[in-house]
Amino acid sequence: NLGQIELEIDFLNTLAVYAQLKEVNLAIFSDLVPMFEDFSGLASANIALRQYDNDLNINGVVIVPVLNLELDKLPESHIQSHPDLVFTQPQKQTFSLEESDKFRMPFGINLDINAIIDPLKRQKVRLQAFDFATSLHGALNVRLEGTNLAVLGDLNLTDGLYQAYGQDLLVRRGMLNFTGPVGLPYISLEAIRNPKTMNEDVIAGIRAQGLSRNLRAELFSEPELENPNILSYLIRGKDLNAASDENSSVVITNALLGFGLGQSESALSRLGSSLGVDNLQLSTQGAGEQTQI
16 A cells, blocks of 8 residues: 555646655665665655756655664674674675765755654654664654755654663663764663662663764663672672672673673674675573583
């Protein structure tokens, strides 16, 4: 089902097209965004296209009340090798983000579109990417002047889950701030262990900040604690010195090991490809002091 589209075309002086779209099925555009395993939803819009000499101006408002995004793979420009990895086979050349955001058109296009995401905040716009899932709402302004594409605005993250250290952490607050390239937002995120599973009145979590291709993460707690103790609250829900069947140092070591393996997934995949091995992965086996890679 494509949706409802109404067009009004004016040739009186110069070409002008006015379009009103209601509940357009966004799945018809899924081939344009192959990095998404699932790209489906509904959108409505009022768009005006006007020709001025050799330029085409596109202005309007797009409202997206429902959208499901499932990210299957990262753009190659966002995948970076660990500095300790050396590939002896030639690697496929990719364009930088700045180059990929520039379009070559036979005529000039000036785009100015305001996009409103989940305006009623019904948590109907969902993003799932690897170990992260969240609802999105906010407003973006998409501009294209000549060959320069820019996205400005904020998307708020709500009702989110982030898998880390063997836990489903709750996203307490989060935001994507766009100030230019669409694929390079500034991310601000706080994810905490569910307070209902904590033995004490302590909040422990992970705070991540930075650009999407260079994200920095750190542990935090309320009240402020040392990192090993924060990690203990994240994993076990209790103080590092609290009684346990497992040695506390083993608990912390295994958690760090699991976290490190998760962070190295993209590099391991590329290493496997260079060796002719599909889907190379590392994992842990055993428990406590018997843990092995």
